Amino acid sequence: MREAYHVELEQLAVKLAEMSGQVATAMELATESLLNTDLALAEQVITDDVKVDDARSACEEQAYALLALQAPVATDLRAVLAAIHAAESLERMGDLALHVAKAARRRHPDPVLPDQVREYFARMGTIAVRLARQAEEVIKSKDVDAALALEADDDEVDDIHKHLFTVLMDREWPYGVAAAVDVTLLGRFYERFADHAVSVARRMVFVVTGKMPGYGTSDEV
């Protein structure tokens, strides 16, 4: 029975890793739609979000079945609970990519971003996608060092996010309030996406070590 359990747990990890790949792709396309005012890409992200929601339901159901039928303890129990938490974070990451795509669609054919902040979002998008891909790898490898390595990338997103406020608050901001509102929300979406990726990786550390590298969330505004 324990053998069957580990096979099922491994299947669950595969599903979670796939989900991580899905949200990485969603954020990649959403960022491209944002930067290039590409309506078709935005629509694709919006349409595909339901797949992430379905994947989350499937992961959660499988985790419940594992708990009910196999009654795991110790590391096995931690692994399945981490999977439940990770599925929740990954679904949320999908929602945040969806929000980015919706912003691109809402303003189309106008660009959402003034030129002055475009590069910041290109950079945040690159790192956000990388974080989701790293989370995917960590789910597969359970590599604690790789999991902890996500923190540095998350810090860079936080730094850019903070810097955006400086840009927005500058008396010289010439793009008006509507653009400032969009930039404020979009900045927060990327920052939260990165936070959740780190949270997924942290849960995997918990699976391996039994200790969380810090509770709570790191978002600051």
Added chain:
Amino acid sequence: MREAYHVELEQLAVKLAEMSGQVATAMELATESLLNTDLALAEQVITDDVKVDDARSACEEQAYALLALQAPVATDLRAVLAAIHAAESLERMGDLALHVAKAARRRHPDPVLPDQVREYFARMGTIAVRLARQAEEVIKSKDVDAALALEADDDEVDDIHKHLFTVLMDREWPYGVAAAVDVTLLGRFYERFADHAVSVARRMVFVVTGKMPGYGTSDEV
């Protein structure tokens, strides 16, 4: 043993209900500090947030112990998993109240909110606190009708939140970009707080009925 299990599960529900009360109070004080530029209240919310984080750790540890030692199935399993999810949402609600308090502190002694939007935040604050108190009751009572009743209040917060954008985007908005950024973020904090309260209540419905009244989150921007 099943009897002991139910006693422990009830203790966990009591802790969760307390946590819900804590975050209701945090949001109440944070809103007051925001509306009345009250620095002492803001500081109190900021200091007290660690108690919410600790409560979440305690809930999660107790839930893990229940799973490991008692291996519950069916409704009992759903109840303990709902508790883990609820603890996560409640901690997040505490974070959001903390963000409101930090905004009040950051601008002190200036008010964060222009007079034109003050009433919207007073109303969102009232409903947000009520939602957290209703979640507390639902955790205690497991009353499905009471849980579903939260949705209407959440809809009102969503409506106010959307209306705020109309106010911000108006060409006549005379308060500048910095105020618009603050209002944008604060509006989102209240909207997310309300969403999480609904999510806690939904999890309790799941405990009773075995079905979630809809996956995912309802936040729209």
